[in-house]
Amino acid sequence: MQRAHISQDEQYAEAAASFGAAIQRLARGYEADADLCRDLVQDIHAALWRSFAYFEQQCSIRSWVYRIAHNVAVSHIQRSRRQRGGGLETLEVIEELAAPDNPEAETGEAQMAARLLATIHRLAPTDRQVMLLFLEDLTAAEIGEVTGLSPTAVSSRIHRLKALLAKPYADKEID
Amino acid sequence: MSPEDEARRSWQSSGSASALPPLEELRTRADTFRRKIQRRNLIEYLAGVLVLLGFGWMVIVGPLPWTPAVIPAAIIRLGSALVMIGTVFTLWQLHRRTAPLDPPVDGGRNSVLDYQRAELVRQRDAIDSVFYWYILPFVPGLAVLLLAPLALSPQIGELSWFKVVLKVSLAPLVFAAVWWLNKLGARKLQAMIDEIDALRRE
Structure with a gap:
């Protein structure tokens, strides 16, 4: 259990170091409001950290990170409903x-x-x-x-x- | 340098890089999400428990004091028991059908279009079939509780016809409104699913 935990943390840390800036830019692309954008970045990072418990090399790390990030961002937009209509x-x-x-x-x-x-x-x-x-x-x-x-x-x-x-x-x- | 290379360079050097959130903060955020789901489940269960307690009381103790004495207690007990069964079934279905997909669990395995489609299909199926899991389970119990008193009460002859119609049709009207609103919602969701399917067919 401890080993799996460390591995999840390490995988997240590596991905966050490589894609942290891209995640910020992505969030700005979805959310124009600065406070909500900060919130979205945190949500993406939290989802990314949790997602590594389920990562089994189904695709490249890069695709995994962007899938998680875009899926969280699209859900964020749908929740706020400000982009609809x-x-x-x-x-x-x-x-x-x-x-x-x-x-x-x-x-x-x-x-x-x-x-x-x-x-x-x-x-x-x-x-x-x-x-x-x-x-x-x-x-x-x-x-x-x-x-x-x-x-x-x-x-x-x-x-x-x-x-x-x-x-x-x-x-x-x-x- | 080509225009797209220049655009990429400008884009990638834009914005200020901020520090990554500490792991402890991420764990807390993940816990907040879990707590939200738990709280939603708790509210649903509490509402269900209240309904079960109310009708359970009538199953154990019998009819309420203002129920006409001519109506057999067995009818009231039967109707209440059927409503309780309907409530348990609906709560189970509510829990099963309304839990949203979770991006960390399902978001990495699916492309954005597949994930969004799966979530829309789940929502559409839940509300499109609302008659079977949200309305129908209550019909037997409410039918017994509403129709039996009307059939057996000596006061029935004293009521004007429109009061009888009102008493009998109120619950079906509410159910019909619930069904119609959900069908409307399902059609809107289907239109969004069709849009995604059109994108996937391109």
């Missing part, structure tokens, strides 16, 4: 990255990150997951493993996402 869009209809909430305050790389976050907040859950996972360097196969989308569905979304990210550069060239 429209207002969210798919990658298919978004034509350009959203403007950051406070364009004056951010410059360069930070402004790009702010635009990405504002775009993520506009997206429907599945497209939001694809964008968040894509930005974290997951491959198309890994994105499919986490989200449950088919390879075709993932690649079409990645294609649209790449076009969306390239648009500011294309616009600059035209100017």
Whole structure:
């Protein structure tokens, strides 16, 4: 029992050290309110720690962590019910990255990150997951493993996402 | 550097990294979740115990003082016993059907769409079948308790017809409303399941 306990703690500690920053970014993608976001991060970590009691190499650690994190985040959103009832869009209809909430305050790389976050907040859950996972360097196969989308569905979304990210550069060239 | 590489770099360097929560805090949070579930179960059981105590009283002691004397105590005892059986069955079903999936247990084994679908299907099945596990178990007991007094009471002839109809139809009307609201909820959940299925078929 003691051995299993230590192993669960160790597995969690390793995963948290590797994915702690990604979990924070993921939580910000789901929850715009700073206090609720902190709460969501804690919930994800608590679920992750508990989940290692059930981890038997069913998939890679990376997929496991992202599955737990996204499942907790989606449940969090459904509980709060604030994201329901429209207002969210798919990658298919978004034509350009959203403007950051406070364009004056951010410059360069930070402004790009702010635009990405504002775009993520506009997206429907599945497209939001694809964008968040894509930005974290997951491959198309890994994105499919986490989200449950088919390879075709993932690649079409990645294609649209790449076009969306390239648009500011294309616009600059035209100017 | 390609636009997507630049976007990834910007994204991954954004936000301030905060310290990881200590393990003790995570254990406490996990305990809080377990305590919430325990508290929910306790409230359900307490409500059930109150119903069982009330009808158990009538099974043991007999009819309440204001019950017309013409109604045999055996009918009241039988009706109360049937309501008690219905209550136990419903409590068991409530516990079995309404426990949500737990992300730490089921979230890692399933993709996000599979997990969300499984949770929606569980909710839909629970409320779609509410007639069989939440309404039907009470029908025999309530039928005995409501219809027998009407059939046997000498006062029945003195009641106006609409009072009789009201007495007989009140419980079925409440049950019908419960059934209809749950069917409505089940249809909404089915629409969400259909959306997930459409995403999985892409």
